[in-house]
Amino acid sequence: MAASLEDDFEFNNQDYYSLLNVRKEATTEELKASYRRLCMLYHPDKHxxxxxxxxxxxxxxxVHQAYEVLSDAHSRAIYDIFGKKGLEVEGWEVVERKRTPAEIREEYERLQREREERRLQQRTNxxxxxxxxxxxxxxFDRYEEDFEEMPGGGFPHIEINKMHISQSIEAPLTNSDTAVLSGSLSTHNGNGGGNINMTIRRVMSAKGWGEVEFGAGDILGPLIGFKVFRNLTPRCFLTAQCGLQFSPRGLRPTCSLMTARHLDQNTMGYLQWRWGPNSAMTTSLVRDTKSSHFTLALQLGxxxxxxxxxxxxKFxxxxxxxxxxxxxxxxFGTVVEYGAERKISRHSVLSATVSMGVPxxxxxxxxxxxxxxxYLFPIHLTDQLLPSAxxxxxxxxxxxxxxxxxLIIIPYTQAQKEQELELQRKSSATDIAKKKQEAESAVLLMQESVRRIIEAEESKMxxxxxxxxxxxxVSDTSQKQEKAKVIDVTVPLQCLVxxxxxxxxxxxxxGLPGFYDPCVGEEKSLKLLYQFRGVMHQVISADTDPLRIPKQSHRIESES
Incomplete structure (x- = not known):
C-alpha cells in the first residue's frame, strides 16, 4: 500500500530533510543546529x-513546519513511512504517541482501508x-510437385485451426468478500463450446481464505467446487480443492491437495496430489533469485x-x-524448448519460444x-524434427x-516518454513557477549572509x-537548451558553507533552500567550481548523491 500512496504524492510535497539539509538519520542536535541557522537567515525581523x-x-x-515534524518522534515516524500525505490522514489524533513505526504503519493502513472501502465498489480487475x-x-512438409489444377496450389496453405478466448472480472463486495465472473469460448477444427463460472472468495483472516465456484458449460455440464488456502506456519502453506462435475456420463468428482514450504530465502518446495480423471502425484523444486529461475519437477500419474x-x-x-x-x-515423448522474453514498453512484454520434440x-x-x-500465437510448423523448421x-x-x-518500438517509446514528460511539465508548471519564485526570494535573503561568509572564508583562504x-x-552546441535546463546555485551553496x-x-x-527543479522528470546533476587554499577545484555530483567538499581529488591540476 505504501508504494501506491507514494505514487500519488503531489509535486509540491516538500522534502523536509532536503530543506533542512540533514540526513534521514539526523539526531535532535543536528536538526536544531540546521533549524537555528536557517531561522537566522530567514527570520522576518531581520528585513x-x-x-x-x-x-x-x-x-x-x-522551515519551521519541517522542524516541527522532524523534531517530533511520532510525526517523524509517520513522515518517514508515508511522507507529507501521511500527516494529512484523518484520525491520527487518536493514535497513541508512544507507538512504534510498525504500529503506526498498521494504524495508517487501517485508516486508509476505511477510506478505500467507499471506493471499493468502483474497482474491477x-x-x-x-x-x-x-x-x-x-x-515445410509438402509435396515437391505443385498441382496446377488445384486453386492456389503454388502457395503454402496456412490456416487457423483453433482459438480460445477467456475473460474474467472481479467485483469486490466487501472488504473481505470478492466475486469473480469468468467465461471462455473455444473452437478446434470447426467444433467448439464455452463455459461460464462464478466464484465467491472470502478472506477469513491474515492466514487464509476460501472460495466456492459454480459453473456451467455446453460440453461437460454444470460444476460446483470448493477451494481453501491456509498458512500453516510462516514458511509453509496448504491449498485444498474439491469439485463435482455433472457430465452426460454421470458425476465426475475431483480432488487436489498441495503443500508448499520455503526451503530458504529463494527456494520453494511443492508437493501436489490430484485425484480424478487425471490422477497424479507431482513434486517440484523452484529456486528464484534476482538473476535466475530454476525449476525441477517430477510427476507420476x-x-x-x-x-x-x-x-x-535474467539480464x-x-x-x-x-x-x-x-x-x-x-x-508422451521428449520436448525441448528454448526462447527469450523482453519488455518492449511500460506495460507490454513480448516472448518467443521454440518447442521441438518427438513426436x-x-x-x-x-x-x-x-x-x-x-495474446498467444502457437504456430505449428512441422510434425517432424526438420532442421530447416x-x-x-x-x-x-x-x-x-x-x-x-x-523502426517501430524505439520511436514509439521515445515519443511516449516525451509526451509523458511534457504532460508532467504542464501539470507541474504552476508548482515550478512557485518554487522558482521561492528560490529567487531565498537567494535575495541570502545575499547579506553570503557576503559575510565570503569575507570570513577569504580571510583564512x-x-x-x-x-x-x-x-x-547538454552539449555546448545547444546553448539555448542548456540555459533552460540549468540554474545558477552559487549563492545558495556558499550560504551553506x-x-x-x-x-x-x-x-x-x-529541495535545498534557493534551489528548484529546472527540468522535471529528467536526470539532474550538480556542477561546482570552487577555490580552497588558493587552488581551483571542480566536481560533478549526481542529484541524489551525498557531497562533501573540499576534497583533494577535486583539484584542477595546473598546466606546466
Missing part, C-alpha cells in the same frame, strides 16, 4: 523591506487471454508421467530481458502480455523483432564557491 519581509516570512514558516492456433506445416527441468537467466537491463530453456520427457514436431510460440491481457523458427522471430524494434550549476547538462566545509546529504538537491 526592513516589506517585500523581502513577506518572502522571508513564507520561507521561515516552511479485468483479465483476459486470447489464443490463436496456426497450422503452418505446409511451409495416469495417463502422463514425466520429468521436467527448466532454467531462466539486469532496463528491458528486463530473459532467456530460458527447458527439457521435458515422459510417456510433437516443431512449434513456434509467440506471446504478448499487455497489462492484464495475454528449427532454423527459421529461431532466426525468423529474431530478425522480425530487430526490424520492428528499430577557505572555501569559496566560484560557480555552481544545477540541472541537466560553514568552517570551510560544504556538506550535502543524500537527497534531491531540488
Amino acid at each position: 526592513r523591506d516589506l517585500e523581502l519581509k513577506r518572502q522571508a516570512e513564507q520561507l521561515f514558516n516552511q 479485468p483479465k483476459g487471454t486470447i489464443s490463436v492456433g496456426v497450422d503452418a506445416t505446409d511451409l 495416469v495417463p502422463h508421467s514425466y520429468l521436467m527441468m527448466s532454467y531462466q537467466y 539486469q537491463d532496463e528491458d528486463q530481458t530473459k532467456v530460458k530453456g527447458s527439457v521435458k520427457t515422459g510417456w 510433437q514436431g516443431v512449434t513456434l510460440k509467440i506471446k504478448l502480455a499487455r497489462a492484464s491481457q495475454t 528449427v532454423f527459421y523458427a529461431t532466426a525468423g522471430p529474431l530478425l522480425v523483432y530487430m526490424v520492428v524494434h528499430r 577557505g572555501l569559496i564557491i566560484l560557480n555552481a550549476w544545477y540541472g541537466k547538462f 560553514k568552517d570551510s566545509k560544504l556538506i550535502l546529504t543524500e537527497a534531491s538537491k531540488a
